[in-house]
Amino acid sequence: MSKHPSEANLALLAGGELSGWRRWSVARHVAGCDQCQHEVAEFSTLREEVRVMAEMPQLSWNSLAAEMRANVRLGLEAGQCVTERPAVHGAFSLRAMVACGSLAMLLVVGFLIEQPAPRAKESKVAEAVLETNGSGIQVTEGSQSMMLLNVGSRDVQYQAGGSAMGARYVNSDTGQVTINNVYVQ
Amino acid sequence: MCSKVAAAAFVGAMALCGQDVPLDLHSSIDIKLPPDSPVALLNTNVRDSGASQRGGAMVIDLHMALSLRNSDSRTIRGITLLVTAQEVTPGGKASVTVPSLNVASGEAFPVRIDLRLLRPLQAGAGPLVQVSLDGVLFAGFDFYGPNRLNSRRSMTVWEMEAERDRQYFKSVLASTGPEALKREMLDSLARQQERPRIDVRLSRGGRSVTSAAEPERMARFAFLKMPDAPVEAIDGWAEVAGNEARTPTIQVQNRSSRPVRYVEIGWIVKDREGHEFLAGSVPAAEGDLLLPPGKTGRVLQDTALRFSRSAGEPVAIASMTGFVSNVEFANGRVWVPSRASLPRMAPPSPEEQRLADLYRTKGLAAVVEELRKY
Numbered sequence: 001m002s003k004h005p006s007e008a009n010l011a012l013l014a015g016g017e018l019s020g021w022r023r024w025s026v027a028r029h030v031a032g033c034d035q036c037q038h039e040v041a042e043f044s045t046l047r048e049e050v051r052v053m054a055e056m057p058q059l060s061w062n063s064l065a066a067e068m069r070a071n072v073r074l075g076l077e078a079g080q081c082v083t084e085r086p087a088v089h090g091a092f093s094l095r096a097m098v099a100c101g102s103l104a105m106l107l108v109v110g111f112l113i114e115q116p117a118p119r120a121k122e123s124k125v126a127e128a129v130l131e132t133n134g135s136g137i138q139v140t141e142g143s144q145s146m147m148l149l150n151v152g153s154r155d156v157q158y159q160a161g162g163s164a165m166g167a168r169y170v171n172s173d174t175g176q177v178t179i180n181n182v183y184v185q
Numbered sequence: 186m187c188s189k190v191a192a193a194a195f196v197g198a199m200a201l202c203g204q205d206v207p208l209d210l211h212s213s214i215d216i217k218l219p220p221d222s223p224v225a226l227l228n229t230n231v232r233d234s235g236a237s238q239r240g241g242a243m244v245i246d247l248h249m250a251l252s253l254r255n256s257d258s259r260t261i262r263g264i265t266l267l268v269t270a271q272e273v274t275p276g277g278k279a280s281v282t283v284p285s286l287n288v289a290s291g292e293a294f295p296v297r298i299d300l301r302l303l304r305p306l307q308a309g310a311g312p313l314v315q316v317s318l319d320g321v322l323f324a325g326f327d328f329y330g331p332n333r334l335n336s337r338r339s340m341t342v343w344e345m346e347a348e349r350d351r352q353y354f355k356s357v358l359a360s361t362g363p364e365a366l367k368r369e370m371l372d373s374l375a376r377q378q379e380r381p382r383i384d385v386r387l388s389r390g391g392r393s394v395t396s397a398a399e400p401e402r403m404a405r406f407a408f409l410k411m412p413d414a415p416v417e418a419i420d421g422w423a424e425v426a427g428n429e430a431r432t433p434t435i436q437v438q439n440r441s442s443r444p445v446r447y448v449e450i451g452w453i454v455k456d457r458e459g460h461e462f463l464a465g466s467v468p469a470a471e472g473d474l475l476l477p478p479g480k481t482g483r484v485l486q487d488t489a490l491r492f493s494r495s496a497g498e499p500v501a502i503a504s505m506t507g508f509v510s511n512v513e514f515a516n517g518r519v520w521v522p523s524r525a526s527l528p529r530m531a532p533p534s535p536e537e538q539r540l541a542d543l544y545r546t547k548g549l550a551a552v553v554e555e556l557r558k559y
Contacts, residue, residue, distance in 0.1 A: 128277050131386040134495065136301070139277030143242065146274045148281070149299035151248065154542065155377050157532050160385045160465035160490055161449070168535060170542040174295050177535040179282040179343075183334070184389050 004036055005029055007101060011108040014043030128184040130165045132158045137165045137182040148180040214249065215312035223257035223321050223329050224264065227293055238306065245302040247314060254293045259323040261288040262344050265336035266296060267319040272311070273304045280319060280334050284343040285536045287558060338447065338519065342511045345521045347536035353524055354540065355556050363549055370544035370552060373537055376529065381462045383500060386491040401426040406435060409508040411526045415441035416448050416512050419481065421467075428499035430454070431489040433467045435507060439476040446475055447513035448484055453506040453530050454492065461530050462500075464490065466510060475515065 005026045012018045013026050030036045128141045138147040153169035164183045171178050230250040255261050263284040288294045320330030322340040358366045406421035421435035439445045454464040469484045476482045492500040512520040544552045
């Protein structure tokens with residue numbers, strides 16, 4: 001059995017992002033190694049979870065990434081303050097290799113996280129949408145909708161503001177001004 | 186072959202035309218008023234309501250005519266009812282407000298709620314629609330209600346505008362006579378007719394709602410000078426692409442001596458042909474703004490708005506103008522602009538709309554009679 005590939009290469013393989021001979025060589029190893037197969041499967045699951053989370057519009061990945069970077073920097077600075085530098089034997093100590101591995105892992109995960117679905121310029125909008133038409137104001141969520149109708153109305157005045165849309169008119173039956181508002185949360 | 190085509194056409198036509206579906210309307214609507222409510226429900230008429238099947242979905246038309254009675258000792262000036270359909274649109278809710286009321290203690294008044302719901306055929310049990318009280322505004326600006334929709338502030342603004350406009354029309358009548366009042370009513374109707382009919386589509390989060398092919402640009406607001414306003418709009422911008430405007434942001438400064446907790450900026454858009462229309466307003470987010478005297482703050486709206494004419498023709502945005510349309514101070518008092526400082530494109534107040542409609546339907550004498558009641 002050849003030496004196990006690095007975690008970074010396994011993560012890149014799981015994401016289909018290794019190229020050329022490296023992919024061939026890592027894939028060849030993984031095909032015959034249960035441990036690496038398991039790790040690749042875990043990376044694939046992680047990647048899928050990240051993809052699903054990236055579809056949630058409320059999360060600010062940039063701020064999360066910035067926070068992660070700030071935490072890493074803080075951790076490194078704190079580490080420098082409290083640890084004594086051990087004597088370096090050879091080119092890489094075990095501790096330095098673990099640190100490099102962890103950083104590489106962090107970079108890979110960060111890379112995966114920063115590859116969300118492309119920002120929507122297209123018309124597909126999952127959340128509730130408000131719109132006016134000749135009959136009233138409608139809020140639509142998927143295939144379901146609720147419309148507040150302007151029945152018996154003259155000179156309807158529509159106005160959008162904040163998360164609401166309003167229609168104002170005089171009801172011809174009652175002579176009263178009616179103001180319909182529909183809100184999205 | 187012909188018979189198969191005919192059968193398919195018949196099935197298609199049935200699906201398109203819709204089939205009536207039985208629906209227990211009284212169990213479909215749940216109207217809840219608190220035990221100490223200042224209004225009592227006298228009657229609910231759902232006569233013209235019904236449901237029909239359209240393909241795999243059900244369309245439900247609910248037409249509710251509620252008859253309410255003022256069971257309080259004070260005169261009611263406005264009422265807001267909250268309407269929810271949790272099974273159909275969990276992320277949406279609606280309200281129906283009737284401002285400019287003059288309902289004395291013990292008197293009854295109607296409120297109409299007209300809804301259309303579209304939902305799958307299979308749905309859970311329980312009422313389709315829940316109606317509850319959000320607030321009642323009395324003469325003298327007293328308020329009752331849970332105020333979940335901030336109906337207190339909205340109804341206070343409308344009532345202040347109503348008092349301002351009634352005062353103006355009464356002074357016109359007193360100083361220059363009925364003919365001048367008639368000219369005011371005709372001018373109001375003409376302004377309402379002038380306002381272009383624009384359809385608006387709104388989505389939260391400032392996310393695009395179109396496949397905007399046009400490049401995005403940052404457009405700046407121009408602001409109307411309003412010397413009597415307690416808050417001044419200093420700077421503002423929005424991301425604009427074709428007929429879509431996203432994330433309008435406006436910097437405001439409190440130039441009054443009192444802290445301000447809410448500001449609303451009216452938003453006028455000019456298209457490339459030079460036509461102006463009121464696009465809406467940019468309100469401060471609830472609880473987001475507390476502006477001490479002299480300080481500046483930011484009013485931000487995390488939405489995308491798309492404008493089109495009734496035929497679906499996009500209205501390309503050329504420029505934008507803003508004006509301060511109302512301000513709420515930290516002590517709950519509200520400021521509204523004077524009639525003189527309002528731009529022509531600003532919508533008439535609900536009271537002006539009601540009086541102008543009264544003139545159109547019943548004539549000048551009815552308007553004069555109405556003004557004498559206040």
